[in-house]
Amino acid sequence: MKKRNVAIIGIGQTNFCSKRDDASIYDIVKEATDIALRDAGITREEIEAIVFPLAPDSLAGVLNSERWCVDSTSARNKRLIRINTGGSTGLSAVQVAYYHIASGMNNIVLVAGADKVGESGDVQIIMNKIWDPIYERKLPLTTINMLALSAIRYMHKYGMTETDMAKVVVKARNHASRNPHAHLRKKVTIDEVLKSRILSWPIKLFDSCPSSSGGAAMILASEDVAKKICIRPAWIRGIGQSTETYYLGDRMGTNALNDHADAYALSESFKRAYKMAGIVNPVKEVDVAELYNPFSNTEYHAIDAAGLCERGESIKLLGDGYFDIDGEVAVNPSGGTLCTNPIAVTGLIRAGEAALQVMHKAGDRQVKGAKVAIASANGGDHQFFATAVIGQDY
Amino acid sequence: MAIELQKITEKWDLTYNHAVGETASRYFYEIKENKQIFGKYCPSCKKVIVPPRSFCDSCFTDTTEWVKVANEGVIECATIICSPFKTLPDPPYALSYVKLDGADTAMGGYVKGIDLTNIDNAMNILKIGNRIKVIFKDDRQGNVLDYWFEPV
Amino acid sequence: MNTRVAITQVRREIFVEDNKRSLEERIYITIKKLLKDSNRTIQDIDCISISSNDQVDGRAISIMASSGSVGGVGRDIIDAPSSGDHSLIMGYMRVLSGLYESSLIVTWSMNEVDDLKAVQNLTADPIYQRKLGIHDIAAYALQASTYNDYYGISQEAVAQIVVKNRAYACNNSFAHLKKQVTTDEILSSEYISWPLRKLMLPEISSGIVAMIIASENKIEEWGLDKESVAWIKGIGWASDSYWFDKNNLKDLNSLKSASAQAYRQANIKNPIKEINVAEIHDPTAYYELMSYEALGLCEAGKASIFLHEELLQRDTIKINPSGGALSTNPYFATGMMRVAEAALQVIGKTGDHQISNVQTSLATATSGFAGQNNSVFILSRD
Numbered sequence: 001m002k003k004r005n006v007a008i009i010g011i012g013q014t015n016f017c018s019k020r021d022d023a024s025i026y027d028i029v030k031e032a033t034d035i036a037l038r039d040a041g042i043t044r045e046e047i048e049a050i051v052f053p054l055a056p057d058s059l060a061g062v063l064n065s066e067r068w069c070v071d072s073t074s075a076r077n078k079r080l081i082r083i084n085t086g087g088s089t090g091l092s093a094v095q096v097a098y099y100h101i102a103s104g105m106n107n108i109v110l111v112a113g114a115d116k117v118g119e120s121g122d123v124q125i126i127m128n129k130i131w132d133p134i135y136e137r138k139l140p141l142t143t144i145n146m147l148a149l150s151a152i153r154y155m156h157k158y159g160m161t162e163t164d165m166a167k168v169v170v171k172a173r174n175h176a177s178r179n180p181h182a183h184l185r186k187k188v189t190i191d192e193v194l195k196s197r198i199l200s201w202p203i204k205l206f207d208s209c210p211s212s213s214g215g216a217a218m219i220l221a222s223e224d225v226a227k228k229i230c231i232r233p234a235w236i237r238g239i240g241q242s243t244e245t246y247y248l249g250d251r252m253g254t255n256a257l258n259d260h261a262d263a264y265a266l267s268e269s270f271k272r273a274y275k276m277a278g279i280v281n282p283v284k285e286v287d288v289a290e291l292y293n294p295f296s297n298t299e300y301h302a303i304d305a306a307g308l309c310e311r312g313e314s315i316k317l318l319g320d321g322y323f324d325i326d327g328e329v330a331v332n333p334s335g336g337t338l339c340t341n342p343i344a345v346t347g348l349i350r351a352g353e354a355a356l357q358v359m360h361k362a363g364d365r366q367v368k369g370a371k372v373a374i375a376s377a378n379g380g381d382h383q384f385f386a387t388a389v390i391g392q393d394y
Numbered sequence: 395m396a397i398e399l400q401k402i403t404e405k406w407d408l409t410y411n412h413a414v415g416e417t418a419s420r421y422f423y424e425i426k427e428n429k430q431i432f433g434k435y436c437p438s439c440k441k442v443i444v445p446p447r448s449f450c451d452s453c454f455t456d457t458t459e460w461v462k463v464a465n466e467g468v469i470e471c472a473t474i475i476c477s478p479f480k481t482l483p484d485p486p487y488a489l490s491y492v493k494l495d496g497a498d499t500a501m502g503g504y505v506k507g508i509d510l511t512n513i514d515n516a517m518n519i520l521k522i523g524n525r526i527k528v529i530f531k532d533d534r535q536g537n538v539l540d541y542w543f544e545p546v
Numbered sequence: 547m548n549t550r551v552a553i554t555q556v557r558r559e560i561f562v563e564d565n566k567r568s569l570e571e572r573i574y575i576t577i578k579k580l581l582k583d584s585n586r587t588i589q590d591i592d593c594i595s596i597s598s599n600d601q602v603d604g605r606a607i608s609i610m611a612s613s614g615s616v617g618g619v620g621r622d623i624i625d626a627p628s629s630g631d632h633s634l635i636m637g638y639m640r641v642l643s644g645l646y647e648s649s650l651i652v653t654w655s656m657n658e659v660d661d662l663k664a665v666q667n668l669t670a671d672p673i674y675q676r677k678l679g680i681h682d683i684a685a686y687a688l689q690a691s692t693y694n695d696y697y698g699i700s701q702e703a704v705a706q707i708v709v710k711n712r713a714y715a716c717n718n719s720f721a722h723l724k725k726q727v728t729t730d731e732i733l734s735s736e737y738i739s740w741p742l743r744k745l746m747l748p749e750i751s752s753g754i755v756a757m758i759i760a761s762e763n764k765i766e767e768w769g770l771d772k773e774s775v776a777w778i779k780g781i782g783w784a785s786d787s788y789w790f791d792k793n794n795l796k797d798l799n800s801l802k803s804a805s806a807q808a809y810r811q812a813n814i815k816n817p818i819k820e821i822n823v824a825e826i827h828d829p830t831a832y833y834e835l836m837s838y839e840a841l842g843l844c845e846a847g848k849a850s851i852f853l854h855e856e857l858l859q860r861d862t863i864k865i866n867p868s869g870g871a872l873s874t875n876p877y878f879a880t881g882m883m884r885v886a887e888a889a890l891q892v893i894g895k896t897g898d899h900q901i902s903n904v905q906t907s908l909a910t911a912t913s914g915f916a917g918q919n920n921s922v923f924i925l926s927r928d
Binding site: 021022058061122124125128133134135136138139140141142145148149150152153156197198199200201202205245246247248249250252253260 | 499
């Protein structure tokens with residue numbers, strides 16, 4: 001039977017910030033849904049199924065909040081599934097929505113969620129609980145020092161310096177200043193980054209993502225529906241997912257293929273998405289990359305893993321402006337996760353931004369002539385990697 | 395009439411009793427009683443996994459023999475935490491993953507016995523490849539806090 | 547795209563507690579046994595679809611440590627924590643889409659948390675409902691009392707569901723509670739949350755349910771007999787309002803929606819005639835009765851009559867021959883236990899409580915307060 005093509009026909013994002021004292025998760029999900037519906041030009045009645053991305057429930061303080069948000073997403077008497085793959089949740093949710101349509105079970109699917117990371121008083125306590133209680137939880141592991149350890153190994157392997165990390169932040173803030181939805185939009189200098197307080201060496205405050213609150217939504221549709229109602233849909237050409245071992249200590253030693261410095265499983269995930277999308281030469285064929293980067297150092301190994309250069313080469317190329325918004329391949333023209341991280345939906349935003357780019361609806365952050373974009377999201381202790389290839393054609 | 399925007403504070407207090415399993419229980423027993431560190435061998439990957447697990451997730455096979463590893467090894471990576479986080483120790487403190495001699499995987503632990511006042515000097519002592527040893531607490535409970543690392 | 551997907555192998559495990567193994571180890575052992583039973587290795591499986599509940603597990607992202615146990619390293623794995631059975635729905639769509647030809651489906655529930663009610667209460671929103679002390683049983687009690695107010699039902703009919711299921715469980719070596727109970731015992735057991743008495747509610751056990759599903763192409767490639775698998779003919783799933791009111795408490799609206807979807811896809815016009823066995827998720831005795839109505843087995847308010855005439859007297863469609871959740875309740879995995887039982891009935895490998903000549907079976911799975919979410923699965927031999 002013929003393959004069913006899947007399009008993205010609407011995207012919604014609230015403006016992200018630290019706290020939303022005026023609204024609960026329930027309200028924010030509705031806000032984002034409304035924006036996406038308006039963008040797609042469809043009504044709530046037309047939604048057939050909903051996929052709700054939600055990572056650690058404890059961050060927002062309500063378990064299984066997809067149930068609470070049934071009315072925010074118009075899920076009454078409709079299909080509702082919630083997804084949790086840690087930080088990659090948002091993009092995994094887009095993939096599950098993709099499966100609804102590609103399988104023929106539905107024609108119009110909403111992905112919508114929100115987070116209030118800034119409202120949780122104890123983000124890192126919760127993050128500490130992602131580790132198993134037997135070996136790792138008594139250690140002071142957090143997502144910050146876990147990725148600081150990755151930075152240490154990347155420095156050792158490829159010579160990355162603290163200044164190289166700071167360059168990623170400068171680029172990200174420059175891009176984010178053009179993005180009205182981004183949380184941290186203020187431009188910074190290399191010096192300011194280097195002088196910001198150390199969290200876990202070498203990661204400093206400015207090298208680190210913020211705790212963001214806000215919501216995002218996306219409408220996916222079958223080919224028939226998309227062609228009827230959308231002038232220029234974005235097509236999901238490929239999706240991929242792969243998984244690393246949960247054990248950080250297994251990703252070490254000399255010559256480990258899955259060295260904690262790199263993101264091997266992310267490169268495997270991209271290989272799968274590229275294969276499905278028919279992308280043979282990423283550097284030549286990809287115009288925009290929205291790559292999940294909660295810390296500045298992680299942008300480098302994400303670029304490497306996306307096959308945009310050889311491992312470790314990203315350092316020099318980024319310094320040369322290769323990955324700026326007007327460079328060879330624009331990496332994170334939205335400002336990326338480094339500027340906005342509402343955990344449950346960050347992965348969804350990566351796909352949403354990629355779609356906006358190929359639909360030419362990215363406003364001041366539009367990459368000229370963008371035709372093919374890629375998106376990635378990471379979850380767990382750098383363990384779950386979801387990827388997507390989104391283009392103007394299928 | 396200006397309505398006050400309310401906030402509700404919730405604290406979660408949930409208790410769990412997690413079965414640790416025979417493998418991890420034996421690992422902790424050897425540490426508590428004998429100050430010895432053991433790993434388990436994966437016959438398919440041909441690797442000694444430390445801390446030990448009853449199966450290897452990379453190849454999806456049961457691990458077989460128990461293998462004693464040295465109480466000394468090499469730093470695979472380390473960081474110094476300088477910012478405070480709730481329920482974690484007061485900063486600064488160091489965290490490292492160490493590959494003990496005889497093991498093929500690294501295990502995590504605190505690093506003590508280093509002057510952390512100058513971060514650059516301290517990170518130099520914590521360089522990848524530097525030798526490091528395990529120090530056992532006198533009053534051991536049978537968990538990962540029974541030991542830490544110190545530079546050789 | 548694939549045209550047909552079937553459940554080819556099922557493994558279910560029930561236990562009270564296991565101090566010898568950690569949660570991750572226990573899951574690994576189940577998957578190894580499932581693969582061995584099916585003569586396959588993890589390399590034969592294209593992707594992994596699981597459902598796990600962080601708070602039941604006590605791990606903030608429960609898929610993390612467990613991903614190794616389900617063969618996730620190097621593979622595509624997604625977790626749908628909204629309900630144990632969503633793992634199967636998600637896996638089904640993955641294989642039906644043609645992107646994958648097979649999937650491992652896993653869900654589990656270990657009894658490691660001290661106070662399950664406290665966990666359930668945290669699902670209640672902090673603004674309006676949490677301080678009212680809402681948890682599963684309280685919500686089911688509100689529902690039972692609303693159903694009774696609106697339609698009326700005798701206590702004897704409610705008790706009969708328990709008697710029926712607990713008697714069935716005596717024939718099921720997998721069941722947790724294998725002792726019959728009488729109407730007298732049930733109606734004199736203490737009230738837990740009026741009108742729900744202790745024996746109208748299940749006890750909690752631990753459990754793991756794992757399955758392999760595959761496309762028709764893959765089943766041919768594996769050389770399996772196409773009549774010894776359980777073909778998925780129809781699936782429906784739906785959610786109802788989160789807020790309690792008479793309308794969503796007196797009827798199981800989401801179960802009605804879900805069953806309409808499943809019947810439509812499976813082309814079922816007359817469920818009583820066309821379905822041989824139904825494994826209906828029964829978190830309380832009232833819930834099973836209300837499910838008969840929502841599934842269209844009888845009209846609204848007439849469940850007790852259906853129970854008497856169709857089931858107990860004429861013994862037509864068999865309902866919960868495994869003993870249901872009332873006899874075996876691995877909390878988060880209970881819904882999938884229903885699917886496992888329904889699949890095994892069609893495959894013919896249920897064990898001691900196998901019903902003969904099962905052509906088509908149905909399973910329901912519920913989650914959320916007062917059955918906010920419901921799924922329906924229709925399986926058949928061809």
